[in-house]
Structure formats: structure tokens, C-alpha cells
Amino acid sequence: MKRSWVEVNLKQIAQNYNIYRQAIAKEAEIMAVVKANAYGHGDVQVSSLLSGLGVKNFAVSNLDEAIRLRKNDIKGQILVLGYTPVELAHEIYKFDITQALLSREYAEKLSLQRYKVKTQFAIDTGMNRIGLNADNPQKCADIIHRYAKIFDMTGIFTHLCVADTPSQNEFTQMQKQKFDEVVQKTKDVDLKFIHCMNSAGGIWQESYGNLVRLGIILYGLKPDYLNILPDGIRPAMKWKSVISMIKDVKEGETIGYGRTYLVKKPLKVATISTGYADGYNRLLSNRGYVFIDKKRAPIVGRICMDQFMIDVTDIATVEIGDEVDLLTDSFTADDMGKILDTIGYEVVCNISSRVERVYIKEETE
Numbered sequence: 046m047k048r049s050w051v052e053v054n055l056k057q058i059a060q061n062y063n064i065y066r067q068a069i070a071k072e073a074e075i076m077a078v079v080k081a082n083a084y085g086h087g088d089v090q091v092s093s094l095l096s097g098l099g100v101k102n103f104a105v106s107n108l109d110e111a112i113r114l115r116k117n118d119i120k121g122q123i124l125v126l127g128y129t130p131v132e133l134a135h136e137i138y139k140f141d142i143t144q145a146l147l148s149r150e151y152a153e154k155l156s157l158q159r160y161k162v163k164t165q166f167a168i169d170t171g172m173n174r175i176g177l178n179a180d181n182p183q184k185c186a187d188i189i190h191r192y193a194k195i196f197d198m199t200g201i202f203t204h205l206c207v208a209d210t211p212s213q214n215e216f217t218q219m220q221k222q223k224f225d226e227v228v229q230k231t232k233d234v235d236l237k238f239i240h241c242m243n244s245a246g247g248i249w250q251e252s253y254g255n256l257v258r259l260g261i262i263l264y265g266l267k268p269d270y271l272n273i274l275p276d277g278i279r280p281a282m283k284w285k286s287v288i289s290m291i292k293d294v295k296e297g298e299t300i301g302y303g304r305t306y307l308v309k310k311p312l313k314v315a316t317i318s319t320g321y322a323d324g325y326n327r328l329l330s331n332r333g334y335v336f337i338d339k340k341r342a343p344i345v346g347r348i349c350m351d352q353f354m355i356d357v358t359d360i361a362t363v364e365i366g367d368e369v370d371l372l373t374d375s376f377t378a379d380d381m382g383k384i385l386d387t388i389g390y391e392v393v394c395n396i397s398s399r400v401e402r403v404y405i406k407e408e409t410e
């Protein structure tokens with residue numbers, strides 16, 4: 046019996062991938078975004094699965110993540126989307142990793158390390174995060190031409206910041222337009238990968254480029270809460286824990302740290318063996334709920350580091366050791382994110398490493 050664990054359904058991830066593959070432009074390759082331990086799902090397991098399905102491109106956030114994939118025998122392109130200290134150029138080179146170039150200054154510093162590493166230049170088309178400012182496409186093109194001679198430059202990319210929001214389509218069109226101007230001015234450079242689509246862009250925006258960076262939808266979650274995903278794409282993760290104790294609590298007593306929950310009528314209270322150190326957000330205190338046999342049980346009092354309490358008064362049969370569903374098909378990370386005023390991405394990324402990942406290879410129902 047486990048304490049707090051997530052079940053990752055690999056078959057569901059494969060299904061999500063296949064459905065998404067059908068929904069996007071035929072000419073586009075998929076780059077699986079497996080940063081942050083594949084959004085909490087397990088980067089090596091997810092990447093191995095996708096390699097088996099023919100995926101040849103992977104994206105991560107940093108060099109450690111990239112090297113872990115290589116050491117676990119993941120082949121193909123591994124693109125680091127974020128910052129790597131330039132002093133680690135020898136590692137980028139040794140493990141055949143592709144490094145994003147974040148700015149002209151970054152490219153210059155990296156070039157001084159004198160490794161002909163694989164790179165892709167980031168282009169900023171309006172997000173103001175990383176990349177060459179596409180407001181001056183000629184300047185971008187000049188910089189790309191210069192560093193294409195120094196590095197093994199395999200592509201350029203930009204990032205869409207509202208591809209999941211139909212009311213902002215004009216901004217997305219403008220971003221693609223700006224990116225295209227840079228692409229047109231670098232046609233003479235042999236750049237294999239031209240890409241701008243994230244999960245949302247790939248299915249809800251007109252195709253551009255030859256690669257889609259598929260992140261959140263691979264895991265069956267939504268870029269935005271209002272989005273409707275294609276049929277058959279469903280969350281691949283369930284989070285479970287167990288009841289460690291059950292007790293009756295009298296009217297007038299309080300529950301948990303800070304005494305934030307006042308008991309107004311006699312309650313049956315169960316303690317759950319998961320807490321904020323497991324990534325179960327403390328802001329769920331007195332706000333969230335869990336499910337026991339599909340019956341909803343509200344959280345009472347504050348989430349502790351390793352435990353929290355729920356009201357099970359209305360649930361007839363509960364026993365110590367019973368399984369409790371923290372995230373299910375019908376209460377997804379997106380739903381929990383909604384309660385927390387955040388997004389499903391953050392919920393799954395925050396599930397900490399002490400929560401065991403259990404891999405399910407067959408359909409569970």
C-alpha cells in the first residue's frame with residue numbers, strides 16, 4: 046500500500062499523441078515538450094514511449110533535463126529552450142544537445158567557448174521573454190547570418206503567447222507575420238526547423254513552419270480552461286492517496302493549524318496522507334475537495350506539510366487505508382487549477398518527487 050502516488054497512463058499519452066498528430070498539418074513534425082519531468086509525468090518514460098511512436102524531436106528547459114534524456118538513451122534532437130551557462134558548452138557539445146540562442150549577447154558569449162554546438166535562434170515576436178526582437182527583421186537576419194557560420198544552426202523559432210485565446214487571434218496573426226519576415230530574410234541559410242506552434246497553435250491556428258512543439262495537450266490538459274480539446278484527448282494522470290485515520294469531532298472544536306475551521310455540527314473527519322510537501326497546494330485549505338468512490342469530500346482546515354483533513358460525514362463507508370482520489374478524470378488538474386486561480390500546468394508540475402509515479406500501460410477502464 047502506498048502513501049501518495051500518481052498513476053500515469055502511458056496508453057492515454059499515446060492516444061493523445063495520435064489524435065493530436067491527426068489534427069495538425071501533415072507536413073509538420075512533432076517536437077514533444079518534456080520539460081519539468083514531462084510536466085510531472087516522468088520525462089524518461091514519456092520520451093521513451095514517444096520515441097517508440099516515431100517522435101524524433103524533444104524539448105526541455107535546461108541542460109540537466111537534456112542530459113538525463115540522453116543518458117537514458119533518447120535519440121534525436123533535444124532542444125534546450127532556456128538558459129544554459131555558456132561555460133557548459135562542452136557538455137552541450139558532448140551530449141549532442143541543441144541550445145536555444147536567447148539573444149545576440151548570449152550567442153556571442155557562447156561562441157567564445159569555441160564549440161561548434163547545435164543551436165536554434167529564438168525570435169521575439171511580442172511576448173518579450175527571450176529572442177531577437179522581430180520588430181527589426183533585417184537586424185535579426187544579420188545576426189542569424191553571422192552566427193549560422195559560427196554554430197551548427199539548425200533552426201529558428203518564436204513563441205505564441207495567446208494561441209489558446211480566440212478573441213486575441215489578431216495578435217497571433219501579427220506574431221506569425223513578424224516571424225515570417227525574419228524567415229523570408231534568412232531563406233538562404235540552411236535552417237532545418239522553422240517553428241512557432243505550441244499545443245494550442247498546432248490545432249487552433251493556421252499552420253506555419255515544419256514543426257509543432259507539443260506540450261500540455263500531450264498530457265491531456267488544456268492550454269486554457271475555456272478550450273475544448275479534440276475528442277479522445279484526456280488527462281493521463283491520476284493522483285491518489287489514502288486515509289490514515291478517521292475520527293469524530295464535536296461541535297465547537299476546530300481543525301488543523303491556525304484553527305481556521307470551526308466545527309458547527311458533529312463531523313466525521315478523515316486524515317489524508319498527502320500535504321503541501323507533496324505539491325498539494327496549501328491554498329486548497331478549506332477550499333478544495335477530494336473524492337472517495339466518486340463521492341465528494343471537502344477539505345477542512347489548513348493543508349499541512351504531509352497531511353490534510355477532509356469531512357467524510359456524508360460518506361457512509363470509509364475505512365483506514367481507503368484510497369482517495371486527489372486528481373481524477375472528472376476532477377482534473379485543470380479543475381484544481383481553476384480553484385487555485387492558476388492553470389493545470391502548474392498543478393502537475395508541482396507534484397513533488399516524493400510522490401511515486403506508477404506507470405499504467407493498459408487502459409484502466
Ligand SMILES: *Cc1c(COP(=O)(O)O)cnc(C)c1O
Pocket residue numbers: 078080126204242243244245258259260261262268
Ligand atoms: C513550454 C513551451 C512549449 C509547450 O507549450 P504547451 O502550451 O505546453 O504546448 C512550447 N514552446 C516553448 C518555447 C515552451 O517554453
